[in-house]
Structure formats: structure tokens, C-alpha cells
Amino acid sequence: MDALLEQFLIEGRDQRREAARALERLSVAADDAHALEACFRAVHTLKGSTGLFDLAPMGQMLHVAEDRLEAARKTGLLQRADQLPLLRIVDLIEDWLEHLAAYGALPADAAERAADAGSTLTRAGRYDDLTRPGVTRIHYVPREDAYFAGDDPLAIIKAVPHLTALRISLRDQASGALYDPFHCRLVLDAASSAPPEVIAKALALVADQVDLTTSAMPEAGALEAASLEPGAPEARSPESQAARTVRLSAERLDEMARLTEELTAARNGLMDLARQVEHLPGGHDLASGLSARLGRVDRLSEELRAVIGQARLVPLSGLLERLPRVVRSLSQTLNKPAALTLSGGALELDRSVVDGLFDPLLHILRNAMDHGLEPASERAASGKPQMGALHVVARRQAGEVAIDIKDDGAGVNLGAIRARAVARGVLDARSADQLDPDALLELIFHPGFTTARTAGAISGRGVGMDAVRAAIAQLGGRVQVRSTTGQGTTITLIMPASIMLTPLALVVCGQARYAVPLAAVERSARIDSGQAADAVHLADLVGAQRRSGSTTLTVLQLQRGALLVVDGVIGRLDAAVKPLTGLMAGAPGFVGSVTTADGLALLVLDVESLAR
Amino acid sequence: MSIIEDGANIRLEGLCRVEDAEPLTVLLQSGRFETVDISSCDGLHSAVTQALLVFGPTIIGEAADPFVRDWIAPALRAQRQPDQGEV
Numbered sequence: 133m134d135a136l137l138e139q140f141l142i143e144g145r146d147q148r149r150e151a152a153r154a155l156e157r158l159s160v161a162a163d164d165a166h167a168l169e170a171c172f173r174a175v176h177t178l179k180g181s182t183g184l185f186d187l188a189p190m191g192q193m194l195h196v197a198e199d200r201l202e203a204a205r206k207t208g209l210l211q212r213a214d215q216l217p218l219l220r221i222v223d224l225i226e227d228w229l230e231h232l233a234a235y236g237a238l239p240a241d242a243a244e245r246a247a248d249a250g251s252t253l254t255r256a257g258r259y260d261d262l263t264r265p266g267v268t269r270i271h272y273v274p275r276e277d278a279y280f281a282g283d284d285p286l287a288i289i290k291a292v293p294h295l296t297a298l299r300i301s302l303r304d305q306a307s308g309a310l311y312d313p314f315h316c317r318l319v320l321d322a323a324s325s326a327p328p329e330v331i332a333k334a335l336a337l338v339a340d341q342v343d344l345t346t347s348a349m350p351e352a353g354a355l356e357a358a359s360l361e362p363g364a365p366e367a368r369s370p371e372s373q374a375a376r377t378v379r380l381s382a383e384r385l386d387e388m389a390r391l392t393e394e395l396t397a398a399r400n401g402l403m404d405l406a407r408q409v410e411h412l413p414g415g416h417d418l419a420s421g422l423s424a425r426l427g428r429v430d431r432l433s434e435e436l437r438a439v440i441g442q443a444r445l446v447p448l449s450g451l452l453e454r455l456p457r458v459v460r461s462l463s464q465t466l467n468k469p470a471a472l473t474l475s476g477g478a479l480e481l482d483r484s485v486v487d488g489l490f491d492p493l494l495h496i497l498r499n500a501m502d503h504g505l506e507p508a509s510e511r512a513a514s515g516k517p518q519m520g521a522l523h524v525v526a527r528r529q530a531g532e533v534a535i536d537i538k539d540d541g542a543g544v545n546l547g548a549i550r551a552r553a554v555a556r557g558v559l560d561a562r563s564a565d566q567l568d569p570d571a572l573l574e575l576i577f578h579p580g581f582t583t584a585r586t587a588g589a590i591s592g593r594g595v596g597m598d599a600v601r602a603a604i605a606q607l608g609g610r611v612q613v614r615s616t617t618g619q620g621t622t623i624t625l626i627m628p629a630s631i632m633l634t635p636l637a638l639v640v641c642g643q644a645r646y647a648v649p650l651a652a653v654e655r656s657a658r659i660d661s662g663q664a665a666d667a668v669h670l671a672d673l674v675g676a677q678r679r680s681g682s683t684t685l686t687v688l689q690l691q692r693g694a695l696l697v698v699d700g701v702i703g704r705l706d707a708a709v710k711p712l713t714g715l716m717a718g719a720p721g722f723v724g725s726v727t728t729a730d731g732l733a734l735l736v737l738d739v740e741s742l743a744r
Numbered sequence: 745m746s747i748i749e750d751g752a753n754i755r756l757e758g759l760c761r762v763e764d765a766e767p768l769t770v771l772l773q774s775g776r777f778e779t780v781d782i783s784s785c786d787g788l789h790s791a792v793t794q795a796l797l798v799f800g801p802t803i804i805g806e807a808a809d810p811f812v813r814d815w816i817a818p819a820l821r822a823q824r825q826p827d828q829g830e831v
Contacts, residue, residue: 279762279791286790290811300819311798313765318794469810
């Protein structure tokens, strides 16, 4: 990639992040002068940089945003109505920067989307704009005795999904002493981008008082999420440490980690040579000297490993900052108002772990929005605020990092879980009756518990909590759940504070799969069975049958030339290797276990001992 | 809900129901109040909204309830104070 563009992408992502953070702060305090200034500066700088490239739509959209922010700076307040359109612009910029990184250009529909986002912002705050193309216009003249009849016309309009405009006026101007407060004089003109039949359904009870007109335009573009409040900003990392830092791409850091692993493997080879020297006539002194220097190499490579491990730590903020957007979009789709608060973003975890947490978090948030939070009307009926509260809180917990995802929804229905577990054949009715609440809650992690399931994929609904647990286990963590009926559910992800994912080769032998640390493998090959006289057969080591009748064998050539015969090499996995516990602790030939994307625990071969 | 008199300001607190329209109307009819503060308001019945629209006090504050904050308050301000920004 062009170096100039590469630099633009690096800085553009930073500026976008800065703008998003500032907007989140402004959603809490619309008059936060520092946030307003930071947001303006980020947008202004980014806009300036777009001029160097063929990015006109991005530049135009940012120009509109900059104008609006400039106006807000003058009044010292960012209008509430401007916040969502600005957040959407910032979200769009995020998508476009990634598209630019992948394809070197903006998406084909960029000009159109820029115009749409820009005009939404221009129109934001014009709550009486009923003329937007593609919406259904609602003209509602409530009966004059509506209040006596128990109707609240505004509450009826509130139930219409995807409102884009609302104008409230009076059918006549009578006021003063003759004014009768219980005589309904309102005329409500609204617009919604929901399908006309959905609007008609929401207004069914007052159908005789409502006129609906839909303008013919293909693009509906539902944009205003009337009741969505973006979350509070999470804990902040130090704003600027620019002076003594350099940028380093994640790939380069990964490469350094890989080289460190190889260094360790190369060191093992030297150790073997030292042992051979020991057996040479008069080689004892030389071997001692070699061992002493190898000891130093050992310490240095351990230090190097630790330093690289530290360098790979990234704050959780980058991950958490992606969540408000998810909640905004879900809130709109599900028509459930929700406020998300984030905290603990300054805590750090290994980059690969932070990357790997997004899908599980997304899935848990989806569950919380879809199944946890009740519809606004139900919440109101049970005395809860209509807006659901979601909290994502990262905190230190005894040397680990715990991430709580809390909702204040209905809580898990244990009765329903019991019934479903029996219906799905997970348990028989008698055992199900004997389970205590904690054990019942554990059932949501059972593989047979959910209807739809795609191994390894967490996106999409219907994929179970078992996939979440497997993904977290693969990252070396574990999942807990607590739930109180009527008060909500908390899912806690507990992650090791420092971790290095080990690259592994997945091999199959007999009916079972095993993992082999890639650092110990030189290459895999198919060889003639005649050439494998000295090879170690994995089948012998794990007590399986050697595969018979084949003239060629799949072998892994290990460091120092040893050959390991397996039935097949089926893939690669980066995962946290956990020490063996319980019955398996100390099992010879294995160094630990890993969890695969489909939730299976695989044993990791101790190649050193096998090769001996 | 509570309708609280505070100098030339009326403060609306909590959920404003249909029955609150009458006492609010009496206050607004007195002509002693210029502003109505909705920052502690958790919901506005149409009858209360109508009284605010008819007597046109300046609406100040940002309501806690999102529907009031994002839709009703801007609509009231748009009808009564087309040239003023949000306060």
C-alpha cells in the first residue's frame, strides 16, 4: 500500500476514535467544552487529510459534521438532535477506513451514503420535517373527548416504531380564561420510516382518527432512534503519550512473538548438541561451558518473551468502544430503548485475546437485548424505567480480568430452562426437578440446549451460550452467569491477565484429535512407509490402533529430525494452553489442553518427551 | 407528579398525568410564570403537553424521559420559539 495512504489510515483511525469518544462524552454532558473541542479538532483534521486522496464523499460528509460542530462550539452546547447523526457519521467513517485499508478505495455507494448522512445531520433537529421521502406521514386528529375516554394521543404516537418527525399543533387557538384543559385540541402530524402496515397496526385503536400517506420513494432509511441514549464514556487511558512512543503494526509484533517461539525451539536444539558434546572424549569442560552460556540464552529469551508479551497488551477500550454502536443498532432493530455504560477500558489484555472477545461480547449483548430486556411497555408496567440499562464493566479480580455484562431485564426464567432441558433430552424430568438454581443456570451452556448451532460461529442469533463458553475457553478464560428473576442477568467473562496464544497444529489419530505446538514442528510431509522405520507413531503413544494398509504415511518432522506419524494433519489453531488438572494432571506425554472453537478439549502433545 | 413553583419558573417532576393538566393550567393562566423546567420530568400526558402548547411558556431543561426529550420538547419549542435554540 502507498505509504501516504497507510499513514492516513493509521491517523484516521485515531481521529475517528477520538471523535467517537468525545461524542460519547457529549452524550452525557452536551456542554462538555473539552469534548466539543476534541470532537471538532478530530473531525477537522480528518477532513483536512481526506483532501490528499480521492475521498471526496468522506470529505463532504466530514465538512457537514465540522460545520455543525463549529456551530456547537459557538453556543457551547451540542444539540441533542445532532448527536445521533454525528455518531452515525463517525460509524460510517470507521467502516470506510476499513474498506479503504482492504480495497484501497471507498465503497461504491459512498457518495450516496455521504449525502444521506450529511442531509440527516442538516435536517437533525427539524422535528417538524414531515416531507422526507420514503416515509409514511401520519395525520392524527384525536377526538375532542379523547382525554375523557382515557386516550393519551402522544402515548399512542410514541408506540409507532421508527418515528422520523413529530409536529404538535392545536386545532384552534382558544386560550385564556375559557380554556378547558380536558378538551382535546391537539393535532399530531408525524412521520415514520416503518412499513405502512406496521404503522397502521400501532394505530389500530384510533384508526378512525388517523390518515396515513406514504410517499413513493424506495429508500426508507430509518434513521432516528427516538429513545436511544448512548452510554457513558469508559475509563480513559492517558490522552497523550506521544513523545516517547513509536507506532508498530500488530503484524510486526506477532512476527516478533513468533520469532521468540522459534528462538526457544532453536535453543532446545543447542541443548541437545551440548548433551552430545558431553559424551565426546574430553568434551566435559566444553559441555559445561556450553550449558552455562545456554542458561544465559534461556534467561534472555524468557525476558524477551515477557517484554513482547507486555508489548502485545492493549487496553480494552478499543474493544469496548465498538459496543455502543452495536447496542444502538440493536435498540433500533428490536425497538427496545437501551442505555449502555462502559467502564474499565483502561485495563489491558493480550491483543489476540481482546480481538477474540468481540464476538462473544456481541453475542452476549444480543442475548441481553433480545431475551433479557423486556419491551418498554412491559418494563413500565412492572415499575422499571422504560429504558433498559446495560453495563459492561471490566475489573481486576485476583490476578485476572473479569468483564461483567449486566442487564436489568427479566432475568433467566429457570422454569423455562428446566422445561426446555427436559424437552431437548438434556435431562430427564426427575433429575431436572432436583437441580438447584445454579445448576439450572449452568444448563444454558449445554451444547444441546439451543436450537440452531453453527460450530465456531458466534454471529447470528440462535447460536448458543455453549459457543460463547468455547470461544472464551479457547482464549484461556471462563464464563459465569448470575441471574435474579425480575432484576436481570450478569454474565461474567474471566480472562487471564497475561496470556500468550500458542500456535498449534491439529492432528488426528484414530478417533481422536490432538494438538502439537507448531514451534516444535519443522514441517509436515507424506513419506513412504519404508522411510519411517525410526519414526514414533502417535497411535502407539496414545494407545490407538496404527492405521494399516497404507504405503504412505503422514508425518510431522519435529525439531532435531524426529518423525511423528499421525493419521492426518487437519488444521491450525492459536489457543491458550492450559495445564492439565484433575485426573489428567501429570499425564505423561501431554503438556496441557486447549479448547477448540466447537468446544472440544484437545490434549496438547509434549513433543519433547514423545521424541525421546 | 409534582408541580413546583420556583419564582417565575414552574418545575415539573415525575410522570405528568392527565389530572395534572388542570393545576398546571391554573398556574399558567395566572401569567406569573415565564418558564417551565422539565428536567425532572419522566413523561408528559397529552393534556399537559396541550396546556404547555396553549400558554407557551419557555421550556427549559432536558427531560429524563427520552420521548419527552427527543420529541415532545423539541416539538413544543418548534411551535413556540421557532428562532430559539434549545435552552
